[in-house]
Amino acid sequence: MLGIQSLVLFLAAFSSLVLAWDISNENDRHGCQLYSRNPLEGCDRDRTLFVDAVGGNSEFTTVQSAVASLPNNTDTYIILVASGNYTEQVNVTRRGPTYLLGQTRHPRNQAYNTVNIIWSAIAVPGLDNAFTSTLTVAPNLNASLTGSGPTGFAVPDGTPFGCVDFRTYNLNFINDFAPYSDDPSLALSISYANGGFYYTGFYSYQDTIYVGKLGNAYFKNGEVAGETDFFYGFGTAWVEQTSIALRNCGGGITAWKGTNTTFPNKYGVYIVNSNVHAANTSIASVIKGKCALGRPWNSQMRSIFARTYLDASIRPTGFIDWDPARYDNSTMQAEYRNYGPGYNATGRAMAEFDVQLTEAQYVPYSTPARVFQTPDGRFGNTDWIDFDV
Known part of the structure; x- marks a missing residue:
């Protein structure tokens, strides 16, 4: 009898483990995101907080108030955000896994996102770029500061x-200070942290995405819009199956600062299997043939566009140099099997600042595991990525 009871208890415990709510399980996640009379129906109720700008069934009316209520430990928490516009900055400093979900009926399509988190700020003289960001993921202020000069803030x-392990699903982050490139206006700042952004939109004009020191950021099935250097940073960004919307041309799409370390590093920005295009038909004719893939923020810039569609907005020579010049033998501005009207083989052959990689040259950068590193330099740092999206 004791043997049967032990077996029953074991099977019950095993079943609870197998059936435990999992953020990476699409059915579990979608069940939580769907609208229902009880907003947390389908969620992991023990670990999920609900935010609703109009109150209703929630004790939280801002995303930041929900984030601030979480203990600073290594436990996992989920925050479900009701449809609506939230005018606020969100700052995540905790170490434990933290996941933000937006309510939606279309969880596989970022274009139907119903949650917008909006801020309006610009880096005026004397103000670090970090203070402008709509979403910041970093352990403290010092970690998030951009600074200046070839190596940035120390x-x-x-x-x-x-x-x-920070993640967002089906939210939009917007910095709408001005409808043009003025000065840095960040939608995302992530440093000293791992972040995955799925079906998520980021919208600004200058410096939309900042991946700071020891920052690892993975983007998939979302959209990033900007005009000037709108992917920039020191860390590592992998951008896959993402709509990259050109609101105008200024500087380049990418601008990176390489960093000297005691170990080999592959810090840089990798744009893979994505779609680079004019944001709308009215701007398309204005920017045709004028937009650069990137320019070196310092000489150790590493930026690779691979198997990505480039529309006619891209200039024939691809990448450009900074002014004054920063490009040298340590700069890596490269492409691998890009295509579309913005890929001009003749122009690329004449380019001074754009390298076409062979398959063998691309392989060391060809997967997230080959570029994402732990703080001490070990490759294969991908446990925080949702590869099922």
Whole structure:
């Protein structure tokens, strides 16, 4: 009898583990995101907070108030955000896995997102870019600061690593300071943290996405819009199956600062299997043949566009140099099997600042596991990525 009881208890425990709510399980996640009379129906109720701008069934009316209520430990928490516009900055400093979900009936299509988190700020003289960001993921202020000069802000030794697994699904983050490139206006700032952004939109004009020091950011099935250097940083960004919308041409799409480390690193921005295009038909004729794939923020810039569609907005020579010149033998501005009207083989053959990679040359950068590193330089740092999206 005891043997049967033990077996029953074991099977019950095993079943609970197998059936546990999982953020990476599409059915579980979609069940939580769907509208229902009880907003947390389908969610992991023990670990999920609900945010609703109009109150209703929620004790939280802002995303930041929900984030601030979480304990600063390594436990996992989910925040479900009701449809609506939220005018606020969101700042995530905790280490434990933290997941933001937007309510939606179309969880596989970013174009139907119903949650917009909006801020309006610009980096005026004397103000670091970090203060402008709509969403910040970093353990503290020092870790998030951009700074200036070839190496940027010197983050103090001993600064702890922040969130080991931050994710967003079906939200839009917007910095709408001005409808043109003025000065840095960040929609996302992530440093000393791992972040995955799925079916998520980021919208600004200048410096939309900042991936700072020891930042790892993975983007998939979303949209990023900008005009000037709208992917920039020091860390590592992998951008896959993403709509990259050109609101105008200024600087380049990418601008990166490489960093000297005691170990080999592959810090840089990798845009793969994505779609680079004019944001709308009215701007398409204005920017035709004028937009650069990138320019070196410092000489150790690493930016690779691979198997990506380029529309006619892209200039024939692809990448450009900074002014004054920064491009040298340590700069990597490269392409691999791009296509579309913005890929001009004749122009690329004449380009001074654009390299076409062979398959063998591309292989070391061809998967997230080959570029994402731990803070001490170990490759294969991908446990935080949702590869099922």
